[in-house]
Amino acid sequence: xxxxxxxxxxFSTFAVAIVFIGFLQSWNVALGIFNLCLxxxxxxxxxxxxxxxxxxxxxxxxxxxxxxxxxxxxxSYKPVSETISLGGLGILICILILLLGSVLxxxxxxxxxxxxxxxxxxxxxxxxxxxxxxxIGAPAVERIEAFEPAASGFLGGFGLPIILSWIVGGVIAxxxxxxxxxxxxxLRSDYLAIATLGIAEVIIYILKNEDWLTRxxxxxxxLPRPVPYEIDLQESTWFIQLCQNYGFxxxxxxxxxVKLSYCFxxxxxxxxxFILSExxxxxxxxxxxxxxxxxxxxxxxxxxxxxxxxxxxxxxxxAIIGLAGAMLTTLEGQFTPTTYQPLRxxxxxxxxxxxxxxxxNYGSLIGGFLVWFLWVEAEPLGLYLVELITSxxxxxNPLRIQLITNAAHMRYMMMGLLLLLVLRxxxxxxxxxxx
Amino acid sequence: MDFLNALALITNYILLPxxxxxxxxxxxxxGVTLIYAVLRFSNFAHGELMSFxxxxxxxxxxxxxxxxxxxxxxxxxxxxxxxxxGFTALYCFFIEKFVFAYYRRKKSDPIIFLIASIGVMFxxxxxxxxxxxxxxxNFNDGVRFIFNVREFKAFTGLDEGFGLKTSQAITILTTxxxxxxxxxxxxxxxxxxxxxxxxDNEDLALxxxxxxxxxxxxxxxxxxxxxxxxxxxxxLDKIYKPFIFLQMLLPIFSAxxxxxxxxxxxxxxxxxxxxxxxxxVTFAYRKVLAYLLPENMEPAxxxxxxxxxxxxxxxxxxxxxxxxxRPTGIFRGKTI
Numbered sequence: 001x002x003x004x005x006x007x008x009x010x011f012s013t014f015a016v017a018i019v020f021i022g023f024l025q026s027w028n029v030a031l032g033i034f035n036l037c038l039x040x041x042x043x044x045x046x047x048x049x050x051x052x053x054x055x056x057x058x059x060x061x062x063x064x065x066x067x068x069x070x071x072x073x074x075x076s077y078k079p080v081s082e083t084i085s086l087g088g089l090g091i092l093i094c095i096l097i098l099l100l101g102s103v104l105x106x107x108x109x110x111x112x113x114x115x116x117x118x119x120x121x122x123x124x125x126x127x128x129x130x131x132x133x134x135x136i137g138a139p140a141v142e143r144i145e146a147f148e149p150a151a152s153g154f155l156g157g158f159g160l161p162i163i164l165s166w167i168v169g170g171v172i173a174x175x176x177x178x179x180x181x182x183x184x185x186x187l188r189s190d191y192l193a194i195a196t197l198g199i200a201e202v203i204i205y206i207l208k209n210e211d212w213l214t215r216x217x218x219x220x221x222x223l224p225r226p227v228p229y230e231i232d233l234q235e236s237t238w239f240i241q242l243c244q245n246y247g248f249x250x251x252x253x254x255x256x257x258v259k260l261s262y263c264f265x266x267x268x269x270x271x272x273x274f275i276l277s278e279x280x281x282x283x284x285x286x287x288x289x290x291x292x293x294x295x296x297x298x299x300x301x302x303x304x305x306x307x308x309x310x311x312x313x314x315x316x317x318x319a320i321i322g323l324a325g326a327m328l329t330t331l332e333g334q335f336t337p338t339t340y341q342p343l344r345x346x347x348x349x350x351x352x353x354x355x356x357x358x359x360x361n362y363g364s365l366i367g368g369f370l371v372w373f374l375w376v377e378a379e380p381l382g383l384y385l386v387e388l389i390t391s392x393x394x395x396x397n398p399l400r401i402q403l404i405t406n407a408a409h410m411r412y413m414m415m416g417l418l419l420l421l422v423l424r425x426x427x428x429x430x431x432x433x434x435x
Numbered sequence: 436m437d438f439l440n441a442l443a444l445i446t447n448y449i450l451l452p453x454x455x456x457x458x459x460x461x462x463x464x465x466g467v468t469l470i471y472a473v474l475r476f477s478n479f480a481h482g483e484l485m486s487f488x489x490x491x492x493x494x495x496x497x498x499x500x501x502x503x504x505x506x507x508x509x510x511x512x513x514x515x516x517x518x519x520x521g522f523t524a525l526y527c528f529f530i531e532k533f534v535f536a537y538y539r540r541k542k543s544d545p546i547i548f549l550i551a552s553i554g555v556m557f558x559x560x561x562x563x564x565x566x567x568x569x570x571x572x573n574f575n576d577g578v579r580f581i582f583n584v585r586e587f588k589a590f591t592g593l594d595e596g597f598g599l600k601t602s603q604a605i606t607i608l609t610t611x612x613x614x615x616x617x618x619x620x621x622x623x624x625x626x627x628x629x630x631x632x633x634x635d636n637e638d639l640a641l642x643x644x645x646x647x648x649x650x651x652x653x654x655x656x657x658x659x660x661x662x663x664x665x666x667x668x669x670x671l672d673k674i675y676k677p678f679i680f681l682q683m684l685l686p687i688f689s690a691x692x693x694x695x696x697x698x699x700x701x702x703x704x705x706x707x708x709x710x711x712x713x714x715x716v717t718f719a720y721r722k723v724l725a726y727l728l729p730e731n732m733e734p735a736x737x738x739x740x741x742x743x744x745x746x747x748x749x750x751x752x753x754x755x756x757x758x759x760x761r762p763t764g765i766f767r768g769k770t771i
Contacts, residue, residue, distance in 0.1 A: 055546075057546065057549075130740075183755060183759065184755070184758070187758055187762070189545075189546050190476065190546065190549055191762075193479075193549065194477065194685070194754070195751075195758065197684070197688075198685050198750075198751035198755075199751070201682065201685055201747055201748075201751065202748045202751055205744060205745060205747060208744070209742065209744040209745070343557065343681065347553055347556070347557060350550070351557075403565075406565045406566070406569075409565045410561060410565060411561065412557050412560045413558050413561030413562055414561070415558075415561070416555065416556070416559070416560075419550070419554035419557060420534060420551060420555070420558070423550060423551055423554060427547075
């Protein structure tokens with residue numbers, strides 16, 4: 001089967017599935033799923049750049065996605081002037097101290113002092129920085145967090161349009177990826193996976209506990225939207241006129257229009273990223289990356305700087321994941337650090353990339369689409385299956401009740417089975433990597 | 436006297452919990468390290484194996500309790516531990532047969548094994564949540580304390596004291612016994628030696644007539660058994676939470692790598708290093724210093740390096756430092 005036919009077949013099957021959901025459940029549900037499919041595909045594209053192009057195992061997808069979410073809060077939320085006057089200065093000084101400390105650390109590291117001096121100076125810098133942070137930061141943080149903790153208690157953001165956060169989210173994730181990559185990229189592949197897994201956990205812990213920045217587990221609600229609100233649409237005359245002319249139900253149409261606008265925005269991002277990734281993959285740069293992946297030693301012998309290239313690709317991929325994270329928080333309109341679970345964010349995205357076909361951007365797209373579709377539809381499907389299987393049992397049978405309440409968790413089992421089956425019987429995925 | 440008070444405080448808040456948690460990590464890390472030594476991959480499913488073992492144990496404990504079985508002052512779960520080990524070993528046997536045997540035959544890249552283990556992790560996580568649900572389960576029904584802080588203070592007449600929880604004593608004792616058995620097995624018995632030989636040099640081991648399938652299956656069974664112990668002891672000491680085991684993966688891997696992955700002694704030492712440093716770094720030293728320093732020098736702050744919320748970050752930082760400074764770990768890992 002030729003590539004184009006295969007691609008159009010698979011993608012149209014997915015389109016049919018979405019249309020099917022539209023008729024069977026509702027268009028609102030179908031569009032809701034499709035929007036998240038687009039975000040999943042963005043994440044999958046990011047992971048594919050790392051895993052597919054260069055064979056880097058980044059198990060910290062969750063952390064970078066959360067950084068994107070954080071940037072959505074910082075960019076779009078209105079500044080809370082009271083807390084800024086209470087502790088803004090303290091926080092600013094702390095950031096400066098941190099920067100100064102890092103610069104000092106780098107200077108010491110690069111200087112030609114002997115190891116013995118460095119061994120004394122490094123801990124000294126760290127202790128002094130920590131002490132200063134405690135002295136200046138702690139009271140400021142306390143003042144900020146004490147201000148109306150039920151409604152605010154954090155610094156807020158810059159009050160800029162939330163779309164801007166998509167770019168900023170990518171930049172922040174990229175910067176963090178640079179720091180992490182510098183430390184961990186020299187490691188063997190499975191150590192790298194473990195180290196990145198750890199970094200993601202640490203990032204989530206910070207977001208959960210630094211209330212002055214993110215309100216922690218109290219969540220940030222009511223982020224502004226890049227698209228109109230349903231209520232505003234329902235009240236505007238042109239929209240009412242439109243619905244009356246075509247006989248659409250007002251409330252449902254308004255929410256479909258909102259979802260379609262999101263869909264439009266996300267599609268632009270996905271298409272742009274997709275085209276850029278394809279161009280990069282086909283360029284000399286992409287060939288060099290695959291050469292490094294397939295045989296690192298000979299690539300090095302050809303004079304390629306493997307470590308620098310790996311760092312490059314780690315930053316690129318992580319930035320795309322950060323962008324996807326910001327998109328997700330924009331869509332949800334709220335930032336909830338507790339929802340970041342490695343199974344849901346990190347490993348599901350891996351499954352997407354592997355099922356779609358590592359190294360193939362079409363594969364990442366369809367992997368993101370299909371896996372997210374299954375992830376959502378597994379719940380009703382699992383429930384249906386369990387009800388079918390347990391139907392001989394009586395309604396009040398405790399085993400039946402137990403199984404039905406837990407049926408939603410079948411999605412993890414399904415993901416695992418899917419990954420194992422694909423890995424065993426079609427290790428190259430739906431769209432194998434081209435030559 | 437002041438010194439003894441400070442020591443009692445540290446024992447209560449750092450040493451006892453540290454050695455308990457360290458034992459649980461050590462048992463988990465031993466499993467990871469054995470799999471690594473024989474099969475040469477990092478098993479991401481190990482946390483879920485611990486969870487699986489603990490779940491089976493809880494289910495049988497409930498069954499036993501409904502028939503009125505109990506273990507007196509000790510937790511009932513201990514009676515059903517062997518059954519849980521059996522089930523987990525059987526589960527591991529199936530994993531090996533249906534998932535990993537194929538990649539072993541094909542001599543796949545370690546990273547393929549790792550991805551397969553993530554598939555197993557997903558599946559097991561789903562299975563556990565499907566059977567027992569995602570909520571917390573408390574199944575420790577024995578006597579809580581061997582002696583508590585109040586009794587200790589009354590006995591010694593100190594101002595501060597420490598209590599010894601039954602679960603702490605059980606955990607530490609079990610770990611000592613298990614580790615001794617494992618080391619005797621690895622160093623003295625024929626089968627244990629064949630495992631070491633296989634881990635050291637696969638081709639040479641094959642040449643001397645060691646059956647690779649037997650060695651690999653045995654490794655899985657031992658790893659499954661150790662995982663069950665770790666999961667049940669952790670559940671008894673704290674609480675059984677299906678979600679916690681994926682987070683435990685990080686300290687467990689850190690323990691294995693810090694000690695030197697593939698080296699059992701390293702795994703045990705690594706477990707204690709990680710656990711104790713987590714507690715040492717996040718403990719508030721104010722009261723201890725108040726006893727040790729002269730009267731007028733009592734510190735004002737909490738004297739805490741890092742807030743307790745960042746416990747997991749400590750294991751990560753240690754992991755990164757070890758990976759950079761000495762990637763082979765304290766005990767130079769790679770083979771048993």
